[in-house]
Amino acid sequence: MRLSAFEGTLLTMLAGSALLLAGVVTVLTLQRRAGQRALAKLRRSEERLRMALWATGELFWDYECGNDTVFRLRLGASGTEPTDAEEPGGRLEVAEVIHPDDLDEARAAMQRYLDGESDEFVSEHRIRQSPDGPWAWVRARGRAVERDDEGRVTRVAGNSIGISRSRGVERERQIAREVLRSMNEAVAVLDRHFRFVAVNPAFTRISGYAEGEVLGQEAEMLDSTQHDSAFYQHIRTIVRRDGHFSGEMWQRRKDGEEFLCALECNAVVGTAGSSVLFVCVLTDITLQKRAEQELRYLANFDTLTNLPNRSLLSERLSRAIVRARREGNHVAVLFLDLDRFKDINDSLGHAAGDRILRATAKRLQETVGEHQTVARLSGDEFTIVLENLAAAEEADHVAREIITSFEAPLEIGNRQEVVISPSIGISLYPDHAQVPTELLKQADTAMYQAKSAGRRTYMRYDDAMDVSIRKRAILSGALRKALDHDEFRLVYQPRLALDSSAIVGVEALLRWNGAEHGAVPPDEFIPLAEESGQILEIGEWVLREACLALRRWQQHGLAGLSMAVNVSVLQLLRGNFPEVVRRILEDARLDPRSLELELTESVLMANAGQTAEKLLALRKLGVSLAIDDFGTGYSSLAYLKRLPITTLKIDKAFIRDVTTDPEDAAITSTIITMAHSLGLRVVAEGVETEAQMRFLVGQNCDEIQGFWLARPLEAHACLAFMRGRAPQRLCADGVRAAMP
Numbered sequence: 001m002r003l004s005a006f007e008g009t010l011l012t013m014l015a016g017s018a019l020l021l022a023g024v025v026t027v028l029t030l031q032r033r034a035g036q037r038a039l040a041k042l043r044r045s046e047e048r049l050r051m052a053l054w055a056t057g058e059l060f061w062d063y064e065c066g067n068d069t070v071f072r073l074r075l076g077a078s079g080t081e082p083t084d085a086e087e088p089g090g091r092l093e094v095a096e097v098i099h100p101d102d103l104d105e106a107r108a109a110m111q112r113y114l115d116g117e118s119d120e121f122v123s124e125h126r127i128r129q130s131p132d133g134p135w136a137w138v139r140a141r142g143r144a145v146e147r148d149d150e151g152r153v154t155r156v157a158g159n160s161i162g163i164s165r166s167r168g169v170e171r172e173r174q175i176a177r178e179v180l181r182s183m184n185e186a187v188a189v190l191d192r193h194f195r196f197v198a199v200n201p202a203f204t205r206i207s208g209y210a211e212g213e214v215l216g217q218e219a220e221m222l223d224s225t226q227h228d229s230a231f232y233q234h235i236r237t238i239v240r241r242d243g244h245f246s247g248e249m250w251q252r253r254k255d256g257e258e259f260l261c262a263l264e265c266n267a268v269v270g271t272a273g274s275s276v277l278f279v280c281v282l283t284d285i286t287l288q289k290r291a292e293q294e295l296r297y298l299a300n301f302d303t304l305t306n307l308p309n310r311s312l313l314s315e316r317l318s319r320a321i322v323r324a325r326r327e328g329n330h331v332a333v334l335f336l337d338l339d340r341f342k343d344i345n346d347s348l349g350h351a352a353g354d355r356i357l358r359a360t361a362k363r364l365q366e367t368v369g370e371h372q373t374v375a376r377l378s379g380d381e382f383t384i385v386l387e388n389l390a391a392a393e394e395a396d397h398v399a400r401e402i403i404t405s406f407e408a409p410l411e412i413g414n415r416q417e418v419v420i421s422p423s424i425g426i427s428l429y430p431d432h433a434q435v436p437t438e439l440l441k442q443a444d445t446a447m448y449q450a451k452s453a454g455r456r457t458y459m460r461y462d463d464a465m466d467v468s469i470r471k472r473a474i475l476s477g478a479l480r481k482a483l484d485h486d487e488f489r490l491v492y493q494p495r496l497a498l499d500s501s502a503i504v505g506v507e508a509l510l511r512w513n514g515a516e517h518g519a520v521p522p523d524e525f526i527p528l529a530e531e532s533g534q535i536l537e538i539g540e541w542v543l544r545e546a547c548l549a550l551r552r553w554q555q556h557g558l559a560g561l562s563m564a565v566n567v568s569v570l571q572l573l574r575g576n577f578p579e580v581v582r583r584i585l586e587d588a589r590l591d592p593r594s595l596e597l598e599l600t601e602s603v604l605m606a607n608a609g610q611t612a613e614k615l616l617a618l619r620k621l622g623v624s625l626a627i628d629d630f631g632t633g634y635s636s637l638a639y640l641k642r643l644p645i646t647t648l649k650i651d652k653a654f655i656r657d658v659t660t661d662p663e664d665a666a667i668t669s670t671i672i673t674m675a676h677s678l679g680l681r682v683v684a685e686g687v688e689t690e691a692q693m694r695f696l697v698g699q700n701c702d703e704i705q706g707f708w709l710a711r712p713l714e715a716h717a718c719l720a721f722m723r724g725r726a727p728q729r730l731c732a733d734g735v736r737a738a739m740p
């Protein structure tokens with residue numbers, strides 16, 4: 001079949017169109033395939049990017065400056081799917097993301113970047129990964145990704161890396177550095193050869209060595225001479241072997257001074273398991289040790305005398321008891337108190353008192369030997385523990401030795417000497433008690449009894465003493481009310497002048513008739529009043545009462561009489577006694593020459609130096625001064641010479657046997673002669689018989705006093721006695737013929 005031209009043309013055109021279509025289809029197909037390949041490539045590259053992002057664990061963010069919001073993107077755990085930190089595609093206010101404390105600094109960093117002051121935005125701050133999640137430290141970096149027409153940054157994008165861990169480590173390091181720097185303890189890091197690797201400032205402060213002087217040096221440069229080198233070697237061996245040492249040791253500073261330190265040494269173990277470094281911490285404990293020693297000393301010793309105190313005494317006594325129980329022997333406790341120490345302390349001053357206590361401590365320790373415990377409990381109370389005694393009598397023997405040792409004066413410096421006597425009480429284990437407290441109590445009780453028995457003596461405890469102590473306590477309580485209750489009165493014992501046979505004076509003697517206890521002898525209550533200090537008040541009352549009595553008698557026409565009043569040493573030592581006397585004499589309108597004050601010999605002798613001044617003041621007033629009970633104390637006429645004494649009263653103990661005991665007769669006669677040679681008037685006390693009186697007349701004694709003449713009399717009876725007695729002549733041989 002033949003085709004027309006039109007048909008041919010049409011056919012040609014159709015064929016061409018088909019070809020064109022086929023070509024277009026081919027192109028399109030090719031294009032689609034290329035697009036698909038490109039997309040696949042893009043996806044692969046995105047995937048790789050995502051994987052990389054996931055692997056870094058970083059957070060991507062994109063900050064819009066205009067609205068101060070941030071978009072954050074972080075990849076999920078699988079790394080295949082992106083996970084928005086917030087709502088996908090959502091934006092968050094910056095203030096919601098960054099920790100409030102870090103916000104200002106982060107903004108400032110951003111501002112610096114936006115102002116062109118930094119090449120990139122860098123900030124370390126805390127962010128929350130999720131709304132309720134914990135805060136985590138990140139280091140954020142970013143750069144501008146968009147700018148406006150004028151070139152101003154409108155968007156900044158970047159990433160944030162978690163730095164919590166490194167920041168923690170750094171922070172720990174910083175703290176550790178600071179701790180080391182500010183530590184009071186010296187820290188030295190040593191290598192395995194014990195050479196210094198590092199030291200802290202405290203090390204320099206304590207050892208005196210600067211860091212540069214020790215680094216690389218051996219630690220033994222600090223070894224002291226207090227230990228031998230084997231000691232230090234041994235410690236280093238322990239540190240190497242155990243990786244640890246803790247203890248005390250002496251070390252030497254750069255200036256050579258040695259110091260005691262507490263050392264704590266620990267090995268730092270390397271990855272291979274062996275010690276690579278040793279960290280040693282040294283604390284200077286020299287002062288602490290000294291303080292501890294001082295505390296221990298203070299807890300156990302008396303600082304004044306350096307003797308053990310009560311606490312150490314109890315400890316030693318307990319141990320002594322245990323030993324004695326085991327070995328079947330005795331322990332004695334000697335409780336010692338210095339007689340009239342309080343008065344001496346008050347008059348000489350406390351500094352001198354302290355010196356006396358120190359000298360006493362020394363004398364005691366010397367007497368009993370250094371192996372026996374001598375302790376000071378308080379004030380002037382000392383205790384001695386005697387061990388290994390086979391018999392109780394050995395304790396008596398030591399007590400006697402102590403008393404004798406105190407006959408020699410105590411030297412208390414400045415060429416000053418003091419004579420002081422002790423009173424001692426003794427208790428024994430196992431005889432009196434089994435425990436320290438009881439033994440001490442009983443020795444104290446015995447000491448009290450020794451004091452009551454006239455001081456300067458010792459007594460062994462017995463059960464009856466407790467009763468007596470209780471009685472004394474009750475009596476002392478009653479005595480306190482005696483003045484207020486008007487329970488005191490005075491009696492008067494006349495004194496006779498042997499040459500004129502006239503009554504020349506009386507001695508006022510105190511009587512106490514208590515409501516509860518009846519008549520209590522002065523020998524019992526005067527010591528109690530002295531102990532409690534009441535004697536001051538009572539003594540003043542006696543003085544006033546006696547002066548008023550004399551004044552009344554004078555008004556009754558008795559002239560030329562003198563009144564003798566006993567004065568306790570406390571009255572003399574405390575306060576202004578001469579002034580008290582002056583006032584009382586003035587009130588009573590008495591001539592001071594009519595008053596004689598009697599002081600006991602032992603007291604005057606022991607305190608000669610301090611009392612002399614007061615005695616002089618009294619003498620200046622015109623008052624006579626007598627030494628009472630002469631012969632019972634120190635009987636030192638040499639001492640007497642130094643005191644402004646006018647009268648000496650021989651104690652009745654000598655007079656009692658003066659006619660039967662040649663020794664007493666000789667003593668009495670010597671006292672009279674020597675007293676006269678010193679210009680003193682002599683009065684014999686306790687004259688009970690005519691024979692005694694005769695003897696005294698023969699010895700030229702000036703006055704007598706005693707039952708032979710008259711007993712102490714009530715005021716009115718005494719007045720009657722004196723009135724009824726006209727002076728009588730004495731016999732030719734000097735002995736008065738008439739009996740009283």
Ligand SMILES: Nc1nc2c(ncn2[C@@H]2O[C@@H]3COP(=O)(O)O[C@H]4[C@@H](O)[C@H](n5cnc6c(=O)[nH]c(N)nc65)O[C@@H]4COP(=O)(O)O[C@H]3[C@H]2O)c(=O)[nH]1
Pocket residue numbers: 493508509510511521522523526539542566567568598628629652685686687688705706707708712
């Ligand atoms: N055996 C005997 N004794 C005689 C004889 N003549 C007198 N006496 C007693 O001897 C003591 C003498 O007094 P003293 O030695 O001062 O001894 C006094 C004195 O030291 C003290 N005393 C008395 N009154 C006071 C006072 O007011 N103040 C002070 N501080 N002490 C006083 O009490 C001590 C004892 O006083 P008294 O018991 O009254 O004892 C008095 C007296 O009664 C005698 O012939 N034979």
